[in-house]
Each structure stands twice: as structure tokens, then as C-alpha cells.
Amino acid sequence: MRRLKRWWIGYLVAISSLYAVIWNTPYPSSETASKTLFVPFSSPPKHLDPVIAYSSNEWMVLGQIYEPPLQYNYLKRPYTLEPLTLSKMPEVIYLDKALRPTEENTSIAYTRYRFALRSDIRYAPHAAFVKDKRGMPRIRIDAETAQSLRSAYDISPKASRTVTAYDYVYAIKRMALRVNHSPILDMMMQYIVGLADFSKRYSPIAVREKRAGEWFDLRPLHISGVKVLDDRHFDIVIKGRYPQFLYWMAMYFFAPVPWEAEAFYAQPALRDADIDLDTAPVGSGAYYLSEFRPERRMVLTKNPLFHKETFPVLSDEEYRRYKNADVLKRAGGRTLPFIERVVFSMEKENIPLWNKFLQGYYDASGVGSEAFDQAIRISAQGEMGLSDEMRAKKIKMLTAIQPSIFYMAFNMEDPVVGGYDEKHRLLRRAIAIAQDTEEYISIFMNGRGVVAHGPVPPGIAGHGEGKAACDTYVYRWEEGKCIRRTISEAKALLAKAGYPNGIDPATGKPLKLYYDVTATGPDDRALLEWRRKQFAKLGIELVVRATDYNRFQEKIRLGKAQIFSWGWNADYPDAENFLFLLYGPNAVTATRGAGMNSANYANPRFDALFDRIKTMPDSPERRRLVAQMVEIARKDAPWVWGVYPKSISLLHAWYENVVANAMANNTLKYKNIAPQRRIAYQERYNRPATAPMIASAGAIALFVWGTVALYRRRENRVIKKEC
Amino acid sequence: MGAYILRRILYAVPILAGINIITFLLFFTVNSPDDMARAQLGGKRVTPQMIAAWKAEHGYDKPLFYNEKEKGVRHLTETLFFDESVKLFRFDFGKSDAGRDIAHEIRERMWPSLAIAVPTFLIALASNIVLALIAVLFRQTRVEKAMMIATVAMMSVSALFYIIFAQVIFAKMWHWVPISGYAEGAQGFKFVVLPVLVGVVSGMGAGIRWYRSIFLEQINQEYVRTARAKGLSERTVLFRHVLQNGMLPILTGVVVVIPTLFMGSLILESFFGIPGLGSYTIDAIRAQDFGIVKAMVFLGSVLYIVGLIATDISYAIFDPRVRL
Known part of the structure; x- marks a missing residue:
């Protein structure tokens, strides 16, 4: 009896422990219980070398590791630059x-920027800083060790040093070498004095050194317009005036690179194991890359030598824009970073990603089209909100209009839709009126966008407010509202353009226009059909020319496309970074494909x-001029302005201090995690169902038993018959 | 046998050269070196100078098959095709166009692929054979009919359905295993269970029917009648005699796929977050990374040839009538 009792107690303990443990966690429990942020990624970064990296998925990682001179204030709006490593x-x-100082606008030939560095910026400890008597990296790695490394940070011993002005200048010299393939080199050569000469002189040598597998020491070489004054000060001289240059100083192309890292990674064993600046960055940011396996997982770990930096503090007025102002106020003034580790996990498909977010295994998620109905509820007023299910799970929603634009462009060199006379303008305007962008956003973007009325998105100086934010050639401004003009108005414009009811007088048939797209999948069919219908409203026949991305780009470069869709993500929050997409000298045909003005728009x-x-x-003067430019472009209508996309992020309740900041990439240091709340959630929503397991085992046993029984019965029946 | 193997290896050389030519032709028909440079350098601010520098560094500034500027044999040797092919035949895969060592990547990715493919292959083989034998055991009964209906139904369902169904039921609703992910060692067991289960079940319909048809062919042979006449039980007849004699056609289909197991499964790996080789080639095609594409096509071809040779050798081992 006593034995039976013990067995029963043991059984109860086993069953209860079975219920207490989460079986489906993808992480070790120590990680979940610590201040570790779990982030999915779908496409691995190609490059982590700051001189090349230019994609959002690369900057998502680099932003936490490298520190350019400036950064965007995390909370202030409009976006404001502030010193990061500068005093x-x-x-x-x-x-x-x-080269004498001047204040007269007419005599300005150059601009000198003087940078003063803080003295407390130190690199994360790295083996490259352990030096021999000659001052060169001391640690040598053999091939076997190199192949077994998960990160360069696994190499011991490690050391560190202070970031100096020489490191910033070294990074600019690296940018100048063609062999490093910096995407901004040609653009920067137009500005930084001496960069072009340096590039021309030393790029061939760098190629030779690279082929020979040698480290090309750039320290003794000099760019005439970039000068180190002392350990903490350096100058950059640029041609003319270019106020936007400071925005570039917040990008990773200008982050410091220690020469020791290049020298250390030049070891053949490390090179053969793909360990170099492109996979193992060395920076002074809040985190260092402690694991880099881009096909599965990347891990950032807190830099123990990160300098003093505190969470920003705003005025009461400024806090008002944030729903989570209380949390942000509480964080104000606290030392950064809050999170100890960041684990990026490869997640190629949306369905597993979304379910893992709901299970609490990712701390934040976007909303894919598959999950949209489950996550988002659209009110009768058309406003987005969280569904009841999400609210029950205390999930938070963060929306923000992106500094981006998706537009439909007319090739202005095309004889039918291009041109600057009234007839062609009216044709383009009529087409613009017929494109029901509101419907497009509703059907194809689940409401995640705002109708564009010009090239400059909201939140960027020059966007305009009220009537100024309404394209009155396509819309009508009535009682404080911007209302799309009617199809009959569009038809009237079309008739004036020489195409009454969309009929081309040259052929007597409907005007035929050509739309070049890369969308060729079955999912795109609905979108292209919708696009055809928009033109059909005017009696115009739209011929869709679907092609692959390479051919599409080629057509644009050669000016062979007639109508096409394209987009732009801002480099920095300035109207210039959008208006240059319509700047004549930037036309793709005029620049052999190097320009970004794909519509070939050129208005003197x-x-x-x-x-x-x-x-x-x-x-105010500049904003007035920007408004004039927008008005000129509206009148000429080289683009159907399209959409400013809106991002939606969902966050779990334990993920704190999160605000939308589309310009800053180094934002993880500001964010915080409450791991105990996360564990409670995971335990609540991931309790394993044991009953189906017992039932499944029973079903398998029943199948085996049934098969054996049937076999035996059959064997016996034969015997009986024969008897 | 040694001479046979050597002969087959020598046959493989022109086959591989042919495959290499086709790969080159197909790839460069769709992508020009300029396109490849643009894809690698990114969409923004790419200039003709940058493209030229990238092409020169990666050797894409050379002509594809014939270099008019050179003389004599250098017409052919100073070409992209020659440079790349010589390296391939030395099994030197070199660097991808993004600058990563391809052999290192393959070594990293093949283990996760094998962690799924090997158990899936072995369990599927065993379970399909056993269930096919059960179907044969109960031939011309309701059990067989039910099994055949079930197998046809299983064949009719897409692999994607199995994946999503399994993820929803076992991972989302019952919380037995993680919905996706991967870890090495013992920790990896919970990540591997579901993809293996899906791999086994999704192939079960076709597998059972195929093995059943093989066994049904054997069941009417005279040696089976003799075995029955000796008084052996049906179970012994099937599992000892029919299974052994049915192994030869089974080997034909099975041995050939063994070397290719490590190439992984695209959909399975993608949905379960397995960092294997399944998507490596597809991702490379999308990224226009010719370095990876040519290496993976070449490797796949080599493995397939190895599989075919292994099949022939296995014939000789299992069937004494076959001499190589």
C-alpha cells in the first residue's frame, strides 16, 4: 500500500513537472531569463565592413557596433543630429x-569641418589590440584555430585602446580605395578635397596588395582635405557649401576603423576562414558581435568598455507626442545600454515568425499580410487598432510614416508621355487623377500607407501643411479637405491633351501606353489588373511589360521604359535627399545610369x-524654395506621387522604451526588457498539451495491436479452413 | 571492379564539363557581369567606375569563352570559363561574389541539412517498407484498400500543407516542439523532430505505393510459392524472402539519392529555419552570385554521378549475377 502511495506521488510530481516545463522554447532558459532581446531576420547581411555596408539589414547590426561622429537624437522630432563620439x-x-575664413556667401569656395572627439571612447576588447614590441598586433592564429572560431572575439587575450582622430581619418582613406567598393566614393569625391587624387593614386596599389594577400598600411598616406590635428581633433575640408554633409557624418561610412584590425585580419589563416572586417567588425559601440553565423544566428553582447551615455531627456511639451511618455520619462538620464545581449535568429518564412512572436519567443514583430486580420482591426473611421486577441495579450502597436516614397514615374524623354508642353502635362495629370491611390493603399497595403502629394514625405522639412500638402492638380482643396478630382475632370484634361475618350487620333484606337514592371508572380496579377483598370477608366489601354529585375534596370538606365514604378528610402531627413531624384543633371540617361533621376525630369x-x-x-527661406520646387514638379507631373509607406510594429508588454525612429540605426542601446514578465507570458501561452500525446500514443498502439490481431485472425482462419 | 569505377570516373569528366558549359550559358544569358556587379554593390549610387572596379577584381572583365585580344591557346585560356572551370575540377570553389569562402559555407551548412535528411531518409525507408509489406500482407482485403486510399490521399496533398499543418498542430496548438529553429548537439533534437516527421509523412504515400508494387511483383514468383509450400508463415515469407529479393529494385532508387542527401530540402529548411544547404543555391541565384551557383551545380552533379556509381556497385554486392 505504501509502495503504491509512493508511486502515485511520484506520478503526480512527474505529471506536474511536465506541465511546468515549456517544451517548445527555441532558446536555453538562461537566455530567456536574462536581459536578452530576441530579434528575427530574414536576409543575412552581406557586408559588415562599414565602408561598404549600405542596406538596412546591414545597418541594423552595424549601428550597434560602430560609432560615427554624430547620431540622431532618439526622441526629438523633427529628427535632430547630436554628437555621439564628439564633445x-x-x-x-x-x-x-x-583657404582663408570668410563669411561672404559669394566668396565661399570651401567649408572646413573641425571635429573634436571625446576622450573616453574605447573599442570593445579585441585581440587585434594586443601588440608586440614593434607596436604591431602580436597574436598569430593557425588555420585550425581560425576554422573553429565563431567570432573574432573568441580569440584571447584581448586588449583595447581609445578611439582617436587617426581612426576616423583611416576610415576615410579606406573609403577612397576602389578595392573596398564604397558606394559613396564617387559622390564624396565631388566634395572632400583631395579624395579623388588619393583614390586615383593609391587604388591600383591597393589592388596589387590585396591580390598578394598583404595588408596595405594607409597610415603614412595623406588626403589633402582630411587632416589629423592631434589625437582628438581632425578636419575635413569640402568643396563649396554642402550643409547635408553633417548627415553623412551620422552614417557608418564615417565610423572609425582601427588600423590594428586590418593588420590583424591580414593573417592568411583568418582570411581563409572568412574572418575580416566584413564579418568581424571592431567598434566602440554599445555592443560587439560575439557570434556571426549569418545563415542561422548573430549575437551582440554588451561592450564592457562602452562610454558614458544616458537615455535622452525631453521637455514636457516634447514628451506629449509619445503614448509611452511615462516609461520614457522614467528611463530619462539612466545609463545605456539596458539590454545585455541581442540574439538575431534567421527566420525566412512569415508564418513561423508570427507564431513565435505570439508565443513570446520574439520580443517584437512586423505584421505580414497573413497575420494582418488577426492582429489589426480597422475602425469604422478607417483608423487602425489592435485586435481583441492582441489586446488580451497586452501587445502594443507602434506605427510610423517612413521617410520613403513609392511612386509611378513617366519617362520624360518618351515622345508620348514625356515632354514639357501643356498637352503632355495634361495627359500625365489626367493619368494621375485616374490612379486611385487611396484604393491601392486599402487593397494592396492593408492601409499601411499615406497618399503622397509630392516628393517630400511628412516629418521632413519642406513637406508642407494644410493646402500646401495637397497636390491641387490632382486633388481639389475644399473646406479644408483634399479631395481627389473626378474621372470626368480627368477625361476633360485628356481631351484637351488630344486624346478624347482616350482615343489616339493617329490610330483611331484607344491610346496604348506601356508599363514596365518586375512583378511577374501570381500574387502580382491582381495588382497589375488593378493598374490596367485605372488607365481603362480613361479609355487608355495599358500594356504591361513584365521582365526580370536586370532587364528592368537596364531599360530605366537607357531611358527605354515609358511608365514604371519605383521607390526611394531617404539617406537623411532632408528635402534635398528627395528632390535630387528630380534634378536634371541627375537624370539616368545623362549620367550613363549613375544618376538617381529615373524619370529623366529636367526643368531649368x-x-x-x-x-x-x-x-x-x-x-524658412529654404522651406519656401522647397515648396516652390514641389509646386513646379506637381505642375509638370513627372511622377504619380504614389505612397509614403507606413510601418507597423507589434511589441510585447515587456519590451520597453521603444519609439519609432526611421533615421537612427543605433537604437538598441535605448531599449529595455523585463525578463520576468516575458517568462510569465511564455509559461502561460506555451503549456504543452499532454492529452493529445497520450491519445496519439494510444492510437499508434491500437494500430499495431489491430494489425497484429488481424494478422493472427487471418492466419488462424486459414488453418481452420484447411482443417 | 576497379577498372569499372575508373572508367565511370573518366566518363564523368566530359559530363561535368558539359554541365559546366550549360551552367555558364544559362547564367550569363540571364545575368550580365554588370548586373552581377550592381546586385553585389547595392541599388543606390552605383557608378560605372564602381562596376568596372568590381568586375576587374572578380575576374568578370574577361570574355566568357573566347578572348579575341589574346593569341594562340590564350584565346581560350584567358577567359572566364577557363579560369573558373579549372578551379572547379580541382574542387577549389573559391570565394563567392560577396567575398565568402564557399567551401567553408558548405561545411557549415551541410551538417544541419544532414541532421534532417539522414533521419528522414532512414525512418522513411524503414517505415515505408514495413507499411508496404503490411499492405501486401493484407492484400485484397479492406485493410489494403484503406491503406491505398490513404496513400493516394497523402500523395495528393502538397508538402507545404504538411509543413503548415504540423507547425500549427504540434508547435502552435499543442506546444510540443519549437515551431522553427536549429541548435547543435543534443539541444537540436527538439528542432529536428518535426521536420523529420513531416519529411517522413509527406513522402509516405508515394513510398508505400512504390514498395508495395515491388513486393507484389515478387509475391507471385515461384520461390514464394516454394516457401509457402515449405510451411513458412506469411510473415516469414514476406519479411525474409520477398523483402530480400525486392531489395534490388529498391536499391536502384535509394542508393542514388544517398550522396545527394546533404544538398538539403529547400521548403522544409526554409519553413523550419534550418540553416542548411537547401536554400543556398536558390538564394545565390536570386543574389546573382555566380561563384556559388557554379560550385553548387558542379557539386550536385558530382554527387549524382557518385550516387549512380554507388548504385552499380551495390548491385554487384547484393546480386551475385551482376559482374562489373
Whole structure:
């Protein structure tokens, strides 16, 4: 009896422990219980070398590791630059042709930026900083060790040193070498004095050194416009005035690179094991890359030598824009970073990603089209909100209009839709009116977008407010509202353009226009059909020319496309970074494909205004000129303005201090995790169902038993018959 | 046998050269070196100078098959095709266009693929054979009919359905295993269970029917009648005699796939987050990374040839009538 009792107690303990444990966690329990952030990624970064990396998925990682001189304030809006590794904002001195300081606008030939670094910025400990007597990296790695490394940070011993002005200048020299394939080199050569000469002189040598597998020591070489004054100060001299240059100083192309890292990674064993600056970055940011296996997982670990930095504090007025102002106020002034580790896990498909988010195994998620109905509820007023299921799980939603634009462009060199006379303008305007972008956003973007009325998105100086934010050629401004013009108005414009009811008088048939797209999958069919219908409203026949991305790009470069859709993500929050997409000298056909003006739009008035605003800092005068430019472009209608996309992020309740900041990439240091709340959630929503397991085991046993029984019965029946 | 193997290896050389030519032709018909440079350098601010520098560094500035600027044999040797092919035949896969060592990547990715493919292969083989033998055991009864209906139904369902169904039921609703992910060692067991189960079940319909048809062919042979006449039980007849004699056609289909197991499964790995080789080639095609595409096509071809040779050798081992 006593034995039976013990057995029963043991059984109860086993069953209860079975219920207490989560079986489906993808992580070790120690990780879940610590301040570790879990983030999915779908496409691995190609490059982590700051001189090359230019994609959002690369900057998502690099932003936490490298520190350029400036950064965007995490909370302030409009987006505001502030010093990151500098002790103050760069000093700007205008110079004349003889390099003497000047204040006269007409005599400004150069601009000198003087950077003063903080003295407490140190690199994360790394083996490259362990040096021999000659001052060179001391640690040598053999091939076997190199192949077994998960990260360069597994190599011991490690050391560190202070970030100096030489490191920033070294990074600019690396940018100058063609062999490093920096995407901004050609653009920066137009500005930084001496960069082009340096590039031309040393790029061939760098190629030879790379082929020979040698480290090309750039320290003794000099760019005439980039000068180190001392350990903490350096100058960059650029041609003319270019106020946007400071925005580039917040990008990772200008992050410091220690020469020791290049010298250390030049070891053949490390090179053969793919350990170099492209896979093992060395920075001074809040985190270092402690594991890099891009096909499965990347791990960032807190930099033990991260400098003093605190969570930003705003005025009461500024806090009002945030729903989570209380949380942000509480975090204000606290030392960064809050999170100890960040684990990026490869997740190629949306369904597993979404379910893992709901199970609490990812701390944040986007909303894919498959999950949209489950996650989001659209109110009768058309406003987005969380569904009851999400609210029951205390999930939070964060929306933000992105500094991006998706537009439909007309090739302005095309004889039918291009051109600057009234007839062609009216044709384009009629087409623009017929494109029901509101419907497009509703059907194809689940409401995740805002109708664009010009090239400059909201939140960027020059966007305009009220009537100024309404394209009155396509919309009508009535009682404070922007209302799309009617199809009959569009038809009237079309008739004036010489195509009454969409009939081309040359052929007597409906006007035939050509739309070039890369969308060729079955999912795109509905979208293309919708696009055809928009043109059919005017009696125009739209011929869709679907092709692969390479051919599509080629057509655009050669100016062979007639109508096409394209998009742009801002490099920095300035109207210039959008308006240059319509700047004549930037036309793709004029620049052999190097320009970004894919519509080949060239209006001398617009170009003259652009030349003025690109050298002006933000001011009421500049905004007035930007508004004029937008108005010129609206009148010419080289684009159907399309959509400013809106991002939606869902966050679990334990993920704190999160605000939308589309410009900053180094935001993980501001965010916080409450692991105990996460564990409670995971235990609540991931209790394993044991009953189906017992039932499944029973079903298998029944199948085996039934098969054996049937076999035996059959065997016996034969015997009986024969008897 | 040694001479036979050597002969087959020598046959493989022109086959591999042919495959290499086709790969080159197909790839460069769709992608030009300029396109490849653009894909690697990113969509923004790419200039002709940058493209030229990238092509020169990666050797894509050379002509594809014939170099008019050179003389004599260098017409053919100073070409992209020659450079890349010579390396391939030395099994030197070199670097991908993004700059990563391809052999290192393959070594990293093949273990996760094998962690799924090997258990799936072995369990599927065993379970399909056993169930096919059960179907044969109960031939011309309701049990066989039910099994055949079930197998046809299983064949009619897409692999994607099995994956999503399994993820929803076992991972989302019952919380038995993680919905996706991968870990090495013992920790990896819980990640591997579901993809293996899906791999086994999704192939079960076709597998059972195929093995059943093989066994049904054997069941009417005279040696089976003799075995029965000796008084052996039906179970012994099937599992000892029919199974052994049915192994030869089974080997034909099975041995050939063994070397290719490590190439992985695209859909399974993608949905279960397994960092294997399944998607490596597809991702490379999308990224226009010719370095990876040519290496993986070449490797796949080599493995397939190895599989065919292994099949022939296995014939000789299992069937004494076959001489190589």
C-alpha cells in the first residue's frame, strides 16, 4: 500500500513537472531569463565592413557596433543630429579660394569641418589590440584555430585602446580605395578635397596588395582635405557649401576603423576562414558581435568598455507626442545600454515568425499580410487598432510614416508621355487623377500607407501643411479637405491633351501606353489588373511589360521604359535627399545610369532652385524654395506621387522604451526588457498539451495491436479452413 | 571492379564539363557581369567606375569563352570559363561574389541539412517498407484498400500543407516542439523532430505505393510459392524472402539519392529555419552570385554521378549475377 502511495506521488510530481516545463522554447532558459532581446531576420547581411555596408539589414547590426561622429537624437522630432563620439557639434568654417575664413556667401569656395572627439571612447576588447614590441598586433592564429572560431572575439587575450582622430581619418582613406567598393566614393569625391587624387593614386596599389594577400598600411598616406590635428581633433575640408554633409557624418561610412584590425585580419589563416572586417567588425559601440553565423544566428553582447551615455531627456511639451511618455520619462538620464545581449535568429518564412512572436519567443514583430486580420482591426473611421486577441495579450502597436516614397514615374524623354508642353502635362495629370491611390493603399497595403502629394514625405522639412500638402492638380482643396478630382475632370484634361475618350487620333484606337514592371508572380496579377483598370477608366489601354529585375534596370538606365514604378528610402531627413531624384543633371540617361533621376525630369527652374537649396541650411527661406520646387514638379507631373509607406510594429508588454525612429540605426542601446514578465507570458501561452500525446500514443498502439490481431485472425482462419 | 569505377570516373569528366558549359550559358544569358556587379554593390549610387572596379577584381572583365585580344591557346585560356572551370575540377570553389569562402559555407551548412535528411531518409525507408509489406500482407482485403486510399490521399496533398499543418498542430496548438529553429548537439533534437516527421509523412504515400508494387511483383514468383509450400508463415515469407529479393529494385532508387542527401530540402529548411544547404543555391541565384551557383551545380552533379556509381556497385554486392 505504501509502495503504491509512493508511486502515485511520484506520478503526480512527474505529471506536474511536465506541465511546468515549456517544451517548445527555441532558446536555453538562461537566455530567456536574462536581459536578452530576441530579434528575427530574414536576409543575412552581406557586408559588415562599414565602408561598404549600405542596406538596412546591414545597418541594423552595424549601428550597434560602430560609432560615427554624430547620431540622431532618439526622441526629438523633427529628427535632430547630436554628437555621439564628439564633445560638441562640429565647428563649421567657410573658406575662400585661398583657404582663408570668410563669411561672404559669394566668396565661399570651401567649408572646413573641425571635429573634436571625446576622450573616453574605447573599442570593445579585441585581440587585434594586443601588440608586440614593434607596436604591431602580436597574436598569430593557425588555420585550425581560425576554422573553429565563431567570432573574432573568441580569440584571447584581448586588449583595447581609445578611439582617436587617426581612426576616423583611416576610415576615410579606406573609403577612397576602389578595392573596398564604397558606394559613396564617387559622390564624396565631388566634395572632400583631395579624395579623388588619393583614390586615383593609391587604388591600383591597393589592388596589387590585396591580390598578394598583404595588408596595405594607409597610415603614412595623406588626403589633402582630411587632416589629423592631434589625437582628438581632425578636419575635413569640402568643396563649396554642402550643409547635408553633417548627415553623412551620422552614417557608418564615417565610423572609425582601427588600423590594428586590418593588420590583424591580414593573417592568411583568418582570411581563409572568412574572418575580416566584413564579418568581424571592431567598434566602440554599445555592443560587439560575439557570434556571426549569418545563415542561422548573430549575437551582440554588451561592450564592457562602452562610454558614458544616458537615455535622452525631453521637455514636457516634447514628451506629449509619445503614448509611452511615462516609461520614457522614467528611463530619462539612466545609463545605456539596458539590454545585455541581442540574439538575431534567421527566420525566412512569415508564418513561423508570427507564431513565435505570439508565443513570446520574439520580443517584437512586423505584421505580414497573413497575420494582418488577426492582429489589426480597422475602425469604422478607417483608423487602425489592435485586435481583441492582441489586446488580451497586452501587445502594443507602434506605427510610423517612413521617410520613403513609392511612386509611378513617366519617362520624360518618351515622345508620348514625356515632354514639357501643356498637352503632355495634361495627359500625365489626367493619368494621375485616374490612379486611385487611396484604393491601392486599402487593397494592396492593408492601409499601411499615406497618399503622397509630392516628393517630400511628412516629418521632413519642406513637406508642407494644410493646402500646401495637397497636390491641387490632382486633388481639389475644399473646406479644408483634399479631395481627389473626378474621372470626368480627368477625361476633360485628356481631351484637351488630344486624346478624347482616350482615343489616339493617329490610330483611331484607344491610346496604348506601356508599363514596365518586375512583378511577374501570381500574387502580382491582381495588382497589375488593378493598374490596367485605372488607365481603362480613361479609355487608355495599358500594356504591361513584365521582365526580370536586370532587364528592368537596364531599360530605366537607357531611358527605354515609358511608365514604371519605383521607390526611394531617404539617406537623411532632408528635402534635398528627395528632390535630387528630380534634378536634371541627375537624370539616368545623362549620367550613363549613375544618376538617381529615373524619370529623366529636367526643368531649368526646378534645377536652379535645387542648386540654391542644396547649399542652404534649413530655414524658412529654404522651406519656401522647397515648396516652390514641389509646386513646379506637381505642375509638370513627372511622377504619380504614389505612397509614403507606413510601418507597423507589434511589441510585447515587456519590451520597453521603444519609439519609432526611421533615421537612427543605433537604437538598441535605448531599449529595455523585463525578463520576468516575458517568462510569465511564455509559461502561460506555451503549456504543452499532454492529452493529445497520450491519445496519439494510444492510437499508434491500437494500430499495431489491430494489425497484429488481424494478422493472427487471418492466419488462424486459414488453418481452420484447411482443417 | 576497379577498372569499372575508373572508367565511370573518366566518363564523368566530359559530363561535368558539359554541365559546366550549360551552367555558364544559362547564367550569363540571364545575368550580365554588370548586373552581377550592381546586385553585389547595392541599388543606390552605383557608378560605372564602381562596376568596372568590381568586375576587374572578380575576374568578370574577361570574355566568357573566347578572348579575341589574346593569341594562340590564350584565346581560350584567358577567359572566364577557363579560369573558373579549372578551379572547379580541382574542387577549389573559391570565394563567392560577396567575398565568402564557399567551401567553408558548405561545411557549415551541410551538417544541419544532414541532421534532417539522414533521419528522414532512414525512418522513411524503414517505415515505408514495413507499411508496404503490411499492405501486401493484407492484400485484397479492406485493410489494403484503406491503406491505398490513404496513400493516394497523402500523395495528393502538397508538402507545404504538411509543413503548415504540423507547425500549427504540434508547435502552435499543442506546444510540443519549437515551431522553427536549429541548435547543435543534443539541444537540436527538439528542432529536428518535426521536420523529420513531416519529411517522413509527406513522402509516405508515394513510398508505400512504390514498395508495395515491388513486393507484389515478387509475391507471385515461384520461390514464394516454394516457401509457402515449405510451411513458412506469411510473415516469414514476406519479411525474409520477398523483402530480400525486392531489395534490388529498391536499391536502384535509394542508393542514388544517398550522396545527394546533404544538398538539403529547400521548403522544409526554409519553413523550419534550418540553416542548411537547401536554400543556398536558390538564394545565390536570386543574389546573382555566380561563384556559388557554379560550385553548387558542379557539386550536385558530382554527387549524382557518385550516387549512380554507388548504385552499380551495390548491385554487384547484393546480386551475385551482376559482374562489373
